[in-house]
Amino acid sequence: RSWIDRLKAGLSRTGNQLADLFSRGGKIDDDLYEELETILITADVGMDATNTLLADLRRHVREHKLVEAEELKAGLAHCLLKLLGPLAVPLHAETHKPFVIMMVGVNGAGKTTSIGKLAKYLQSQGLSVMLAAGDTFRAAAREQLMTWGERNNVTVIAQQSGDAAAVIYDAVQAAQARKIDVVLADTAGRLTTQAHLMEEIKKVKRVIAKVLPDAPHEVLLVLDANTGQNALSQVKAFDAALGVTGLILTKLDGTAKGGVIAAIAKAHPIPVRFIGVGEGLDDLRPFDAQEFIDALLG
Numbered sequence: 001r002s003w004i005d006r007l008k009a010g011l012s013r014t015g016n017q018l019a020d021l022f023s024r025g026g027k028i029d030d031d032l033y034e035e036l037e038t039i040l041i042t043a044d045v046g047m048d049a050t051n052t053l054l055a056d057l058r059r060h061v062r063e064h065k066l067v068e069a070e071e072l073k074a075g076l077a078h079c080l081l082k083l084l085g086p087l088a089v090p091l092h093a094e095t096h097k098p099f100v101i102m103m104v105g106v107n108g109a110g111k112t113t114s115i116g117k118l119a120k121y122l123q124s125q126g127l128s129v130m131l132a133a134g135d136t137f138r139a140a141a142r143e144q145l146m147t148w149g150e151r152n153n154v155t156v157i158a159q160q161s162g163d164a165a166a167v168i169y170d171a172v173q174a175a176q177a178r179k180i181d182v183v184l185a186d187t188a189g190r191l192t193t194q195a196h197l198m199e200e201i202k203k204v205k206r207v208i209a210k211v212l213p214d215a216p217h218e219v220l221l222v223l224d225a226n227t228g229q230n231a232l233s234q235v236k237a238f239d240a241a242l243g244v245t246g247l248i249l250t251k252l253d254g255t256a257k258g259g260v261i262a263a264i265a266k267a268h269p270i271p272v273r274f275i276g277v278g279e280g281l282d283d284l285r286p287f288d289a290q291e292f293i294d295a296l297l298g
């Protein structure tokens, strides 16, 4: 199946409910809005973004004098694009050399997988990539990254022991010396000791800036779409600590909670650089709001 089919499958529960609602016939009335509200909340759009969307939709319906339920589909597409469109800001890794990307996120979100996919994506753009095994707390994370690097001919800077900041410091220096275009720096993601974790990744950020004053150029937060509204608190916590410049929303191929993207757009409008739509190396796509809405609404 193509990635767009997997994205559609992921969003299909919500998509089918919406299709049902719009194709049922009848007029636009309060009952219809109420059902739409329930569908949006169930899809993890959240109260805030749901209220915004519905208010905008009611306005749109009045302005365009829409009457039939089936006309609501195009109206919703229009309002969703207004909300999600501003999130679709692509990553431009060619603006600095080396361009340093700090990858953050809680364990299990898909950080390591996304690093592999992102490395492949950047290489396909003609950029050379180096990885820094900065998750020094999980030996498995380092091994996973090194195995991946060997298989794909990407240099991985790692240390048997030592702290994350030291590994990433080395990597940025090595990338400078070897004229590498992009450094992808992995970091730890234990959730249990969050205060400690945040202190550590803040230190990593400071140390990167010591090698390259304007780096890191991107702090990419990896979020599992399945966590729904919980993703919002992760955005809040990581952004407060680090200043998150971009998001990767993973596992959109297998969740009924894809609506969280609208909740993020409302509460923390940070660019969604990429979406994850599968476990394969090619299953990372630059976020395109129109494409996403088409996959949802068909």
Ligand code: GDP
Binding pocket: 105, 106, 107, 108, 109, 110, 111, 112, 113, 114, 189, 250, 251, 252, 253, 254, 275, 276, 277, 278, 279, 283
């Ligand atoms: P980390 O702990 O954040 O480094 O997470 P991993 O990269 O190890 O990923 C955790 C699990 O999620 C693995 O089984 C991945 O294959 C899976 N995964 C990551 N991204 C995606 C995605 O976009 N779609 C699907 N279906 N699975 C994903």
